[in-house]
Amino acid sequence: MSAVELPDIRPTLADVARVAGVSTATASRVLNGFAKVRPETRDQVKSAMIALGYARRRAASLKDVRRTGSIALVVCEKMLQVFADPYVARIAAGMTKELATAGAQLVLIPMSSTEDYPASIVHYLADGHVDGALVIGMHGRYPLDLAWLGIPVVFGGRPVCDEDSGQYSYVDADNRGGAEQAVRHLLASGRRTIATIAGPQDMVAGIDRLLGYRKAICKADGIDDSLVVFGDFGLASGDHATARLLERRPDVDAIFAASDLMAAGALRALRRAGRRVPEDVAVIGFDDLPVGRRTEPPLTTVRQPIEEMGARMARELLAMINGPATPPSLVFDTELIVRESA
Structure with missing residues (x-):
């Protein structure tokens, strides 16, 4: 008679999280020893581990x-x-x-x-x-x-x-350096009211590209938060963000968008508002995606070797x-x- 392979019934990290009443991500942070966890949450997770007899799965090699x-x-x-x-x-x-x-x-x-x-x-x-x-x-x-x-x-x-x-x-x-270079190019071409459509601030690319923009602007005329709007790296968000920006700052003469898709959305909003690119408003994107070569006009961008x-x-x-x-x-x-x- 052949042996029957029993199912693996060891408790999992998800089981620990469920018993502790926290998310799997929070339970993972406790196991990895991250400091930014409340003491009571840490105690809940550790108690659940003991109650379930949980042990990490580690490959020997x-x-x-x-x-x-x-x-x-x-x-x-x-x-x-x-x-x-x-x-x-x-x-x-x-x-x-x-x-x-x-x-x-x-x-x-x-x-x-x-x-x-x-x-x-x-x-x-x-x-x-x-x-x-x-x-x-x-x-x-x-x-x-x-x-x-x-x-x-x-x-x-x-x-x-x-x-x-x-x-x-x-x-x-180099997201930060690329963004700074883009804004310096706009400043060198005589643009003075330079806005940015920043990416999500829970992603490093969004954070660093905004930091690069701020660094270049700070060296010139200082930061003006009314010139900062946010998108999700997608085309529609670039369109919507530009429309909001033009309502708030009709004097804008340049936009650095943290992605090519948002830059394409910005071009669409500017065209709808009757603004000429680059005569009235210059636009720079980030990524060098194929869409940037097909926009009207073709898009200046920061290339990363994807x-x-x-x-x-x-x-x-x-x-x-x-x-x-x-x-x-x-x-x-x-x-x-x-x-x-x-």
Whole structure:
């Protein structure tokens, strides 16, 4: 008689969170020893761990684990935004090309940007279905409990984790320097009332691009918060933000948008308002997406090497899978691409 394989009934991190009455992300922060957790919450999680007999799942060695040949691409956005954003397609293309040379395949896992991590996704990543994970689009949350997952992870963009981000592997672009260069270009061309459509402030790209704008403006005439509006990196948000901006500051003569899609939305709003680009208002975007070459006029933008960044993320992850590797903190240079819009 063959042996019957019993189901794994060990308590999971999600079980601990449920018993403690907190989110899985909060339970993960307690397990990782992050300081920014209330003492009473920490006590609740620890009590739940003891009551359930919880223990982290740790692989003895990455080399001892059966390889699946699959790599997860975890995109922390809603499904519609995942497929609407050309940035995701381009970075995935770079990853796929690099992984193909190693005989690995990419598995797309959209994960809505809520505070809690869906238990099904956490279990999928931890239960041996993939050899590692590439994570993009993090929204202001601490990363998954990497030790509990037992797989290597590389992030696209520096995680928003304050002083703890140094322990994680990530590949990023010089968002702050690129934004500063764009605004300096506008100042050098004689523009003086320069606004920005900033990205989400729970993402490093949104934070750093706003900081770059502020640094360049501060060196010139000082910060005017009435010239700062916010979007979600999408086209519609750029349109809406520009309409609000023109109502508040009709004297604006330049706009730095923190993404090409928001810049394209800004062009649409400016055209509707009867403003000529670049004669009345100059516009600069960020990313150098194909959409910027098709706008009217073609879009001046800050180029980040998206496909190359995706390939480097995949390369670093493969190195971590194949042997001990120091977590990289790689930042790619950006480049200002001047076209007709500014």
